[in-house]
Amino acid sequence: MQSLDIISVNLWQILISLVNLLLLFLILKKFLFKPVKKVLEQRQAELDAQYASADRAEALADEHRKEWEEKLSTANAQADAILQSATENAKYRGDKLIAEAQDRADGIIRAAETEAQLERKKATDGIKREIVEVSGALTEKMLEREINTEDHRALIDSFIEEIGDGNE
Amino acid sequence: MKSKSRRLSAVDLLLIVLMILPFVAGIVLKVLTAPPSEGISITGARVYFTIPMPIQDLPITEAQVNSVLVLISIFALCLFMTRGLKVKAESKRQHAVEWIVEKVEGLVNENMGEMFAGFAPFIAAIIALSALSSLSTLMGLYPPTSDINIVAGWAILVFILITYYKLKGGLLYYLKGFTEPIFVMTPLNILGEIATPVSMAFRHYGNVLSGSVIAVLIAAALQGLSSLLLGWLPGALGEIPFLQIGLPAILSVYFDIFSGCMQAYIFAMLTMLNVSGGFPEDEYEKRKQKKLLKKQKKLQMNH
Numbered sequence: 001m002q003s004l005d006i007i008s009v010n011l012w013q014i015l016i017s018l019v020n021l022l023l024l025f026l027i028l029k030k031f032l033f034k035p036v037k038k039v040l041e042q043r044q045a046e047l048d049a050q051y052a053s054a055d056r057a058e059a060l061a062d063e064h065r066k067e068w069e070e071k072l073s074t075a076n077a078q079a080d081a082i083l084q085s086a087t088e089n090a091k092y093r094g095d096k097l098i099a100e101a102q103d104r105a106d107g108i109i110r111a112a113e114t115e116a117q118l119e120r121k122k123a124t125d126g127i128k129r130e131i132v133e134v135s136g137a138l139t140e141k142m143l144e145r146e147i148n149t150e151d152h153r154a155l156i157d158s159f160i161e162e163i164g165d166g167n168e
Numbered sequence: 169m170k171s172k173s174r175r176l177s178a179v180d181l182l183l184i185v186l187m188i189l190p191f192v193a194g195i196v197l198k199v200l201t202a203p204p205s206e207g208i209s210i211t212g213a214r215v216y217f218t219i220p221m222p223i224q225d226l227p228i229t230e231a232q233v234n235s236v237l238v239l240i241s242i243f244a245l246c247l248f249m250t251r252g253l254k255v256k257a258e259s260k261r262q263h264a265v266e267w268i269v270e271k272v273e274g275l276v277n278e279n280m281g282e283m284f285a286g287f288a289p290f291i292a293a294i295i296a297l298s299a300l301s302s303l304s305t306l307m308g309l310y311p312p313t314s315d316i317n318i319v320a321g322w323a324i325l326v327f328i329l330i331t332y333y334k335l336k337g338g339l340l341y342y343l344k345g346f347t348e349p350i351f352v353m354t355p356l357n358i359l360g361e362i363a364t365p366v367s368m369a370f371r372h373y374g375n376v377l378s379g380s381v382i383a384v385l386i387a388a389a390l391q392g393l394s395s396l397l398l399g400w401l402p403g404a405l406g407e408i409p410f411l412q413i414g415l416p417a418i419l420s421v422y423f424d425i426f427s428g429c430m431q432a433y434i435f436a437m438l439t440m441l442n443v444s445g446g447f448p449e450d451e452y453e454k455r456k457q458k459k460l461l462k463k464q465k466k467l468q469m470n471h
Contacts, residue, residue, distance in 0.1 A: 004212030004229055006377070010317050012226040017235065017321025024239055024297050029289035031246040036269040039253045039262075046255060 128160045135159075180251060186244035190237035194309045197233065210381055213315050231315035238300045238312065268292075279437070280444035287440070294322065294436045302376050302428025306420070313431070314377035316369065323369035326439045330364065330446050337448030338455055345448075368438055372431045379423030387416050 135156065176184075201214065213229035220226075249265040257263055269288075272295075276288045298313055305311040312318045334342050346357040394409040 003214045004227065004315075006210060006212045007316055008212055009320070010227065011224050012221055013229070013232060013315075013317035014321040014324060016226075016232060017318040018325045019321075020235055020239055021293060021297060021322050021325055024242060024293040025290045027239075027243050027246060028293050028296070031243070032250060032265070032292070033269055033289045035250045035253055036265055039255060039257075040266065040269075042255045043257075 128157075131160055132156045180248060183244050183248035183251070187241050187248060190241045190244075191304065191307050191309065194234050194237045194304070195307060198230065198309060210384060213310050229315065230310040231312040231318055234304055234309050235297075235301060235312035235318055237309075238297060238304060242296050242300060275436075276440065279440040283447075283449075284440075284444055287443070291436050291440060294439060295432045298322075298372065298432035298435055299429050302431060303425065305376075305380065305424050305428070311376055311380065311428070313372060313428070314380055316373045319373040319435075320365075320369040322435070323365035323372075326368065326442065327365035329439075330442050333443055333447040336455075337451035341448060341451050364442055368435060372435050375427055375431045379427050383416060383419060383423055386419060387412055390415060 197216075198214075201216065213231035215227040215229050216233065218225050218227045249261060249268075251261075252259065253262055253265075257266065269292075272292045273285065273288045276284060276291050280287055301312040301318070303311075305314075331342075334345070346354050346361075348357075390411040391409040394411040398408075398410055
């Protein structure tokens with residue numbers, strides 16, 4: 001078995017080596033870079049999709065937040081309005097109630113007053129009648145004769161009137 | 169699920185065997201055909217047999233065989249690494265292979281630019297083939313990279329690529345490039361053009377070969393020194409070259425591992441720089457635009 005010289009150039013060997021390198025290039029391209037890059041691209045695509053969906057979700061959340069904030073602010077205003085109208089209503093109704101009560105109280109007082117007056121009048125009338133009767137009886141006794149009450153009614157009345165006026 | 173992915177399948181095992189088998193075969197082949205040792209000798213690759221070919225006979229040498237064995241091993245490694253790739257990376261294997269691919273692409277992008285992104289597998293091929301060829305010496309194989317023919321083949325391929333990309337600026341522009349800066353420089357320029365692949369081939373080949381030569385010389389010297397210093401030891405003890413223990417291993421770290429990887433990196437680097445450096449980008453763009461204009465004019469004429 002012989003060996004080559006330490007430097008021996010051989011055209012075919014060079015060609016074979018060249019082809020070998022080309023072959024390895026193709027092998028690496030097809031069996032190493034292609035599958036790995038495919039996976040990397042897929043991962044990138046997935047990542048992009050996830051980012052996009054996250055962005056979308058964020059946008060949606062933002063939208064919702066805005067919506068809710070708007071709703072909240074309008075709700076606040078609404079609540080304020082409702083409260084105001086309620087207080088106004090209550091005030092109005094309270095005023096009305098008070099006024100009614102006042103009216104009614106006034107009415108009651110007035111009625112009571114009139115009743116009292118009526119009562120007094122009745123009482124005075126009663127007293128007058130009593131006095132008339134008493135005075136009638138007294139005069140009858142004094143005069144020993146019957147006085148026709150009917151006839152002297154006017155006289156007696158004026159007399160009592162005078163007494164009543166004096167009493168009052 | 170997890171234990172399943174962690175355990176190696178039969179195909180994985182087969183691929184691992186396929187990865188290692190070429191080297192084992194190379195070693196077996198070497199041991200079987202090794203001539204009886206006759207002291208130290210520095211020769212080229214051993215010739216297994218010769219195929220008659222036109223122009224020049226083709227001797228099938230150790231370097232050639234080992235080169236193909238390395239190729240097969242890398243192929244198996246590729247298949248092994250890219251098995252079971254998932255979008256959601258789970259295995260360390262996938263992380264490793266992704267790291268390699270991204271590193272190589274980053275290197276190519278950095279040194280050559282976006283336009284040459286397709287060069288990544290080629291650069292990876294150069295680095296892998298060169299480094300593994302040089303490292304095969306660790307297993308006692310004849311490193312293919314210390315054969316000038318192997319490296320010359322790569323360098324010529326690189327030269328073809330350089331010229332191809334230079335010609336993209338137009339043949340006239342390419343030829344004009346030789347006469348610059350002055351016409352007198354033309355022979356020197358042509359020489360320089362040819363010197364690129366030659367220097368690349370010789371640099372790589374010389375570095376690896378010199379490592380082997382120095383290793384052989386030092387081993388022989390240590391053997392001599394050992395028999396000189398320790399020859400008085402009784403019997404077989406005196407014949408054991410004790411001094412050969414240690415130092416050659418340390419030197420091997422530099423000459424075989426460091427130098428081998430370094431030369432692979434340098435070869436890849438020079439390929440990238442020469443191909444992208446020789447590419448006339450401005451001229452190429454100009455030509456592209458001219459062609460586009462012509463096309464548009466033609467379209468207008470047709471209309």
